[in-house]
Amino acid sequence: MAASFISRMAPPRLRIFYAILAIFVVVALFAPWIAPENPNSQNLLGRLKPPGSDVRGITYWIGSDELGRDLLSRVIYGARVSLMVAVLSVVGSGLVGTSLGMIAGYYRGVTGTVIMRLVDIVLSVPAILLAIITVAIMGPGLVNVVIVLAFTRWPRYARVAYGQTLGLMSLPYVRLSQTMGAAGPWVIRRHILPNIIGPIMVVVTLEIGLMVLFEAGLSFLGLGVQPPTPSWGAILSSGRNYMTTAWWIAIFPGLCLFTLILSVNVLGDHVRDMVEKRR
Amino acid sequence: MGAFLAKRLAQAVISVLGVTALIFFLQRLTGDPVLLMVPETATQESIDALRTKLGFDRSVWVQFLEYMSGVLRLDFGQSIVQNVPVLDIIQSRLPYTLRLAAGALVLALGVGLPLGVFMAVKRNHILSKLGMGLVLAGQSLPTFWSGLLLILLFAVTLGWLPASGAREPSSLLLPALTLSLLTMATFARVARTAVLDELSKLYVRAARAKGLPLGRVVTRHVLRNSAIPVISIAALEIANLLSGAVIVETVFAWPGLGLLTVQSIAARDFPIVQAVVLLGAMVSIALNLAADLLYSQVDPRIRLDGAR
Numbered sequence: 001m002a003a004s005f006i007s008r009m010a011p012p013r014l015r016i017f018y019a020i021l022a023i024f025v026v027v028a029l030f031a032p033w034i035a036p037e038n039p040n041s042q043n044l045l046g047r048l049k050p051p052g053s054d055v056r057g058i059t060y061w062i063g064s065d066e067l068g069r070d071l072l073s074r075v076i077y078g079a080r081v082s083l084m085v086a087v088l089s090v091v092g093s094g095l096v097g098t099s100l101g102m103i104a105g106y107y108r109g110v111t112g113t114v115i116m117r118l119v120d121i122v123l124s125v126p127a128i129l130l131a132i133i134t135v136a137i138m139g140p141g142l143v144n145v146v147i148v149l150a151f152t153r154w155p156r157y158a159r160v161a162y163g164q165t166l167g168l169m170s171l172p173y174v175r176l177s178q179t180m181g182a183a184g185p186w187v188i189r190r191h192i193l194p195n196i197i198g199p200i201m202v203v204v205t206l207e208i209g210l211m212v213l214f215e216a217g218l219s220f221l222g223l224g225v226q227p228p229t230p231s232w233g234a235i236l237s238s239g240r241n242y243m244t245t246a247w248w249i250a251i252f253p254g255l256c257l258f259t260l261i262l263s264v265n266v267l268g269d270h271v272r273d274m275v276e277k278r279r
Numbered sequence: 280m281g282a283f284l285a286k287r288l289a290q291a292v293i294s295v296l297g298v299t300a301l302i303f304f305l306q307r308l309t310g311d312p313v314l315l316m317v318p319e320t321a322t323q324e325s326i327d328a329l330r331t332k333l334g335f336d337r338s339v340w341v342q343f344l345e346y347m348s349g350v351l352r353l354d355f356g357q358s359i360v361q362n363v364p365v366l367d368i369i370q371s372r373l374p375y376t377l378r379l380a381a382g383a384l385v386l387a388l389g390v391g392l393p394l395g396v397f398m399a400v401k402r403n404h405i406l407s408k409l410g411m412g413l414v415l416a417g418q419s420l421p422t423f424w425s426g427l428l429l430i431l432l433f434a435v436t437l438g439w440l441p442a443s444g445a446r447e448p449s450s451l452l453l454p455a456l457t458l459s460l461l462t463m464a465t466f467a468r469v470a471r472t473a474v475l476d477e478l479s480k481l482y483v484r485a486a487r488a489k490g491l492p493l494g495r496v497v498t499r500h501v502l503r504n505s506a507i508p509v510i511s512i513a514a515l516e517i518a519n520l521l522s523g524a525v526i527v528e529t530v531f532a533w534p535g536l537g538l539l540t541v542q543s544i545a546a547r548d549f550p551i552v553q554a555v556v557l558l559g560a561m562v563s564i565a566l567n568l569a570a571d572l573l574y575s576q577v578d579p580r581i582r583l584d585g586a587r
Contacts, residue, residue, distance in 0.1 A: 120290070121297035124567070125560040126522035129540075133556045136544045137306055213421055217526055220423045221541055233423070240427060240530070243442075244435050251431075254424030262419035 014270055017263040024260050028079040035073035036061070040228045043068035048246045063248035066238065074230040075253050081231045082260070085146055086211040090204055092150030094157050098200055101161025102188050105169065116162060119155040127152050131214060135223040142225050145218055149211055160203050164196035198275045205268035209261045216257055232257050283575060291568045298560040299350055302553055303343055317547070355554035360546050365554045369536065375445060376535030379528070380520040382455030387462035387516070392509070394463075395470025399478065400497055410467065417464030422523060426457040426530035443532040454531040458523055462516045469512045473505035507574065514570030518563040 010018055027034055037058065046055040046068040053060045061072045104115035122130070134148045165188075168174055174191050182190075218224035219233030227234060232253035239249030313330045330336050334345070349356065355365035394414075398407040433453060434442035441450045477483065478501060486496045528537035536555050543551040 117293065117297065121294055121301060124294045124564045125298055125301075125556065126518060126563050128522050128525060129556045129559045132525065132540065132544070133302065133552055134305065136549070136552055209419070216421055217423065220526065221529060223544065236423060236427070243427065243431055247431055247435075250424070250427045254421065254427065257421050257424060258416075258419055261421070262415065265419050266415065 008274065009270075014266065017266045020259055020263040021267065024079050024083065024256075024263075027076055028083045031077050031080045035070075035076040037070035037073040039069060039073040039077040039230050041069065048242065048249075050246070051248055062252050063246065065235070065249050066242060066246075071235075071249060071252060074235055075232070075256055077230045078232040078235060078253060079256065079260075081142070081225055081229060082212050082215060082257075085142065085149070085215040085225070086208050088146045089149035089153065089211050089215075090207050092146060093153040093207070094200065094204055096150065097154035097157025097159075098161045098193075098196075100154070101158035102165050102192050102196070104158065105162045105165025106184060106188055106192065112162075115158065119158045119162075122152070122155045123159075128214070128217065131218060132221070132223060135218060140218075140223050140226055142229065145215060145224050148218075149214055152214075153207060153211070156207065157200060157203055160199050161196055164199055165192050168192055168195055202268075202272045202275050205264070205271045209264035209268060212257065212261055212264070284572070287568055287571055291564050294564050295561055296347075298564070299347060299557060300343070302557060302560075303346055306549070306553070307339060350557065355557070356550040358543075358548050358551055360543075360548045365550050368539065368551060369554060369558070372534060372536050372539045375533060376521065376524050376528070376537060378451060379454055379458060379524055379533060379535055380517065382451050383459035383462065383520050384517060386455055386459040387466055387520075388513075390459075391463040391466030392470050395467040396474050396497070396502070398467065398471045399474035400493070402475070414464045414467050417460045418468075420460055422457055422461065423526050423530050425460055426454070426527060429453050429457055430530075445534055450531075450533075454527050454533050457530070458520060458527045461523065462520055465512065465516060466509070469508055470505070473508045474501055477501045477505045511570045511574045514566040514573070518566045521562060522559055 043055065043058065043064070044067075046053070046058065046060065046064050048066060049055060049060045049064040049068075051061060051063045053063065055064075055068075058070065060070055062075070063071045065071055065074065100115050101119075104112040131148050131152045134151060135144060138144045138148065168191070174187060177187050177191060215224055215231065216233030216236070219231040220237045222234075222237065224233060225231040235253040236250050236257075239246070239251075239253070242249055313326055313333070313335055317326055317329060334342060353366060355369075357363065358365050358368055361368065394410055397404075398410045398414075401407050430442045430453065433440045440453050441447060442453075444450055474497075483496055483501065486500065487493065491499075524533075524535055525537035525540055527533070528535045529541050532538065536558075540552055540555045543549070543555075
């Protein structure tokens with residue numbers, strides 16, 4: 001049973017992507033122990049050093065940036081920022097969206113119409129534009145980015161939760177518990193939520209990669225996490241000015257972003273296929 | 280058809296009004312809009328003066344109605360920094376973004392569709408497997424990184440193309456290619472799925488059984504029938520291209536609406552930011568509507584279902 005679950009969830013061709021994801025998670029969790037240097041400590045003698053340079057006993061494995069900070073340490077701490085923002089914003093938007101979607105589907109009527117109209121409206125603004133204008137209003141920073149992403153993305157969950165809840169409403173066990181006088185919140189928690197969690201998890205896995213991308217994009221535009229906090233998008237943005245002299249500043253954080261998003265997307269597709277096949 | 284059209288039009292109008300209200304109140308709820316527009320060192324007197332000048336000292340509802348009626352007349356107010364109507368600035372930048380998005384769309388369609396059809400028809404060909412890998416990679420590449428990679432290769436190392444700006448016609452190539460990658464991958468994927476779906480149908484087997492070569496079945500029958508999902512995706516992808524332009528224009532210093540937005544945020548020129556986002560939303564709503572209408576034209580089942 002357990003073995004077949006593992007071989008279904010992680011067939012051999014996908015194990016490399018699980019491994020990549022696991023590496024990023026471990027690196028993010030244990031950044032202070034893994035990073036060789038303090039990501040913010042500057043060294044004016046060690047500015048823009050190529051990968052493998054040695055300056056006064058410090059080895060810059062993947063080079064240093066324009067302030068002589070160790071790029072490897074910054075990229076390692078960047079994984080922390082990236083994954084933290086992604087997970088927090090997915091949790092935030094998932095909780096809000098799923099709750100509102102279930103409420104809209106369960107009670108329908110005016111409440112349902114208002115919620116689902118709001119979903120349509122928020123979804124009609126291109127997500128990156130909505131995120132940009134909200135950050136412009138609220139100001140940049142890590143906490144604000146999480147709030148903005150949660151605010152921008154909750155309708156995705158609401159739409160799925162709404163559709164799924166509507167489908168469940170006519171099932172005998174839901175009608176029976178209503179007839180027996182169970183209160184709405186109880187039915188939602190007890191009967192609706194456990195039955196829609198699969199499709200919601202599919203949205204979660206597909207959204208995580210997008211959130212990593214959005215955080216990096218906002219930080220690249222200078223609207224996300226603020227310096228000196230290391231974020232892949234922000235490091236890339238500063239590396240842009242040194243493309244001719246120090247290509248490594250832009251290459252390595254971008255490579256991390258690409259492999260992380262690729263792994264999450266491949267695994268997300270797989271989870272979706274599995275859930276769809278089961279239905 | 281009439282009922283369906285009316286319903287979808289009404290939905291689109293509600294969405295436009297809703298987005299306008301959303302953006303207006305978002306800005307009002309999160310604090311004093313005047314503070315967004317002045318430098319951090321501004322004195323209280325100059326803040327008060329600007330507030331009176333811009334009419335922010337009146338009731339929120341008066342401001343909202345005035346703002347709504349302005350938007351309906353395409354009057355987005357004055358730029359605070361440049362002191363000219365926002366619409367003029369947008370009109371001067373819009374052609375660049377349109378040119379960029381059009382270039383990207385041509386590339387994405389020109390490469391993505393044939394690739395998708397090939398990957399479906401020659402499903403087990405080694406090139407198809409390679410193509411699927413490229414599609415996956417294309418969907419995971421952040422544009423701000425692929426753009427820098429292309430600059431590094433074609434501008435810095437090879438010196439073939441300009442790295443930024445819009446001075447020469449060839450300046451369009453790198454930004455358009457960067458912007459097109461994600462859309463290209465999406466088209467290839469959608470086209471592949473659509474063609475695979477059609478190929479499994481009975482009429483294809485019948486046509487093959489009576490001796491029609493595969494190539495002819497594909498060009499005569501399959502392509503037309505698999506166009507539906509591609510058409511509907513195309514409209515949505517145009518919206519994605521326009522919003523993706525924000526980042527690509529920043530990477531390549533391409534003087535379109537995206538760069539304008541980022542510059543206006545830095546300059547605290549809020550009316551411009553607001554107008555661009557609003558326009559983006561309206562275009563995306565219009566494209567969605569167009570996609571639905573096109574879709575219902577091609578597939579009558581949707582039309583009937585929607586009108587019910």
